[in-house]
Amino acid sequence: MILIDVASWLLILAGCFFILTGAFGMLRLPDLYTRMHSASLIETLGAGLLFAGLMLQAGFTQATIKLFFILLLFFLTGPVITHALAQAALEFGIKPKLTEDRRGRLDDDGKAPASDNDGRPS
Amino acid sequence: MRLISFGTILFLFWLALSGYFKPFLLIGGIVCTLFVLYAARRMKLIDSESYPAHLFPAASTYWPWLLWEIVKAGWSVTKAVLRPKLDISPTMTRVVATQATPECIATYGNSITLTPGTITTRVDGNILTVHALERGGAIDLEEGGMDARVTQFERGR
Numbered sequence: 001m002i003l004i005d006v007a008s009w010l011l012i013l014a015g016c017f018f019i020l021t022g023a024f025g026m027l028r029l030p031d032l033y034t035r036m037h038s039a040s041l042i043e044t045l046g047a048g049l050l051f052a053g054l055m056l057q058a059g060f061t062q063a064t065i066k067l068f069f070i071l072l073l074f075f076l077t078g079p080v081i082t083h084a085l086a087q088a089a090l091e092f093g094i095k096p097k098l099t100e101d102r103r104g105r106l107d108d109d110g111k112a113p114a115s116d117n118d119g120r121p122s
Numbered sequence: 123m124r125l126i127s128f129g130t131i132l133f134l135f136w137l138a139l140s141g142y143f144k145p146f147l148l149i150g151g152i153v154c155t156l157f158v159l160y161a162a163r164r165m166k167l168i169d170s171e172s173y174p175a176h177l178f179p180a181a182s183t184y185w186p187w188l189l190w191e192i193v194k195a196g197w198s199v200t201k202a203v204l205r206p207k208l209d210i211s212p213t214m215t216r217v218v219a220t221q222a223t224p225e226c227i228a229t230y231g232n233s234i235t236l237t238p239g240t241i242t243t244r245v246d247g248n249i250l251t252v253h254a255l256e257r258g259g260a261i262d263l264e265e266g267g268m269d270a271r272v273t274q275f276e277r278g279r
Contacts, residue, residue: 018200025203033241034212037255038203040238045196048189065138079235079242086243086253100257102215105264106249 008056015050022046032089033096036082043078047071128173129159171225176278184275191237191268195259199238202256212253213260219248220269226276230269237268 018041025038051071058064090096107113133155140151162168170176202210219227231242231250239259244251254260263269 018196021200021203025199028203028208029210030208031212033243033253034210034255036241037199037239040235040241041196041199041203044192044236044238045200048192062138062141069139075236079232082235083231083242086241090243096214096253097212098214099211100213100260102213102260102264103251106216106218108246108249 008053011053019046031097180275195237195239211257213257215260230272
């Protein structure tokens, strides 16, 4: 099954590429929040492609099922952890470096404030 | 009904992870499943929020859609990270979640976070505060394409 081998190695290499890119981005990007975006590259595309490649290597075995459940666990818990970290950092007072803050476009009731129409805080 | 389908899934999960098919061990697995069911029922853990069985059919089309969104967003984050001259535009914004139930607002918030380049940082009722790596990501969410897709998912399609 040389075809499956080639496909699985392509997936594994692509996964490695995204993991390395994510790690590189975590060093390169300027602050906590932007670095978290880079980290989510690792846990979604990186882990996803890597696991897809490993599943092809394992074939129709129990190992594939287990790999699938680990990946599912990643996808279900990853965003919760990321959200918890981001919220905790904001509550703690770590200011994000922003080029644009559009939070003023909605007030707490979900309506656009009357004073400005372009979504920028006044 | 909910209990039966939950029990079936629990037992299949046990079967898939153990890989044992000897009668004695199978009975052991069934006993374990029944015990977990009993405990979960006593703790009133099985409700529409923790075990949203009514959403499973819609999830079969929602997940592939979300995976494709992840691939597209992941690629644009990859380009942003690798661009020789760092040219990002971090933006924070607030968006409205139009879903009716808490589990679907959670689905929307987690879908935003799962997509590279956008993170839900706060949830107040149905207002989500989002941090985006690039301005375009924030604008896309404000336009509400993903919100509409999750609402469609909530309605069972």
